[in-house]
Amino acid sequence: MKFVKGAPLFFCLLTIVSVHLYADQDYSNSFTLDKNYSFQIVENLASNAIKFSPLGKNVFVKTYGFNGKACIEIKDEGPGFNSHDKKNIYRKFQQLSAKPTGGESSTGLGLSIVKKFVDAMDGVLKLKSEERKVACFTIEFEKK
Numbered sequence: 001m002k003f004v005k006g007a008p009l010f011f012c013l014l015t016i017v018s019v020h021l022y023a024d025q026d027y028s029n030s031f032t033l034d035k036n037y038s039f040q041i042v043e044n045l046a047s048n049a050i051k052f053s054p055l056g057k058n059v060f061v062k063t064y065g066f067n068g069k070a071c072i073e074i075k076d077e078g079p080g081f082n083s084h085d086k087k088n089i090y091r092k093f094q095q096l097s098a099k100p101t102g103g104e105s106s107t108g109l110g111l112s113i114v115k116k117f118v119d120a121m122d123g124v125l126k127l128k129s130e131e132r133k134v135a136c137f138t139i140e141f142e143k144k
Contacts (some may be wrong), residue, residue, distance in 0.1 A: 024064035031070035049076035074138040090115040
């Protein structure tokens, strides 16, 4: 999977959340990543952002190269994470404080899978979040 040439966004939205996709058009920042892991990482983070965002809010998916790194950023305008959530966020079957806005179910596995796959690809997973305002996951991969 070529990193910058467009991530396949892959799911249908039956909700009123606006999804904005941005890709770095500088193809000199092109990276090759494991397509199965990359797909699952973006799918889990983007679907969580949609699932937990209130109606009328936005989700942003951005890919770019920066300082020799491939970066994927998924940001939402949902409820964010409180301090307790942040301590337990990557544990298997962890049910966090936020509830899906459309009554969807949640197994508590998605973020643990994201962390496992990012680690397997020698990446770095970062979270910036303000409770009741926003969550932004950034994944960085070193160019190899």
